[in-house]
Amino acid sequence: EADIYQTPRYLVIGTGKKITLECSQTMGHDKMYWYQQDPGMELHLIHYSYGVNSTEKGDLSSESTVSRIRTEHFPLTLESARPSHTSQYLCASSERGSNQPQHFGDGTRLSIL
């Protein structure tokens, strides 16, 4: 069973605040991903990482940033939250290799007032 954790599960916060969404995995996976998804809708890749000190922007332009200082940790930061950032954010990880499935966290549902 996959062990990937996201906190917080839900967050309601005001405009202009700095937010960090946490994602940790205990499987030693090299690859990690952040997706933005409106509930039940299409997944949009916003960031990914192939290992420590490796981060890349995904297909969807995002005002967020990520860091990968440790293998197990891949936090996502919004410097100044806006209502347009309201969405669900899903973190995932996978082993090396294109044949490896992604394991997803429970997601963070973010609502910016």
Next chain:
Amino acid sequence: AQKVTQAQTEISVVEKEDVTLDCVYETRDTTYYLFWYKQPPSGELVFLIRRNSFDEQNEISGRYSWNFQKSTSSFNFTITASQVVDSAVYFCALSEARGYQKVTFGTGTKLQVIP
């Protein structure tokens, strides 16, 4: 560029009916991998199955079966005797074997099983 199309946005069936979810893909790679994921209302995506481009054998797992046909670039998913617990959004995904090994997800099919 690779692409995954799930033309069915929403499907409703009555419990115990069979249902097939369609997935059509495009890729220039000769080696690639296909996946199906399930996202129940709780929100977490769950991996269901993986198929590589060299293996066209169909697979059955309980009430679930998958039909992979390279000739039509399709990887369809059938649920037999559907149950309410099958209600979820189902995503098909394609991973290329070369380069950045990018994963492309389809837009998902929402399945509602009515009791």
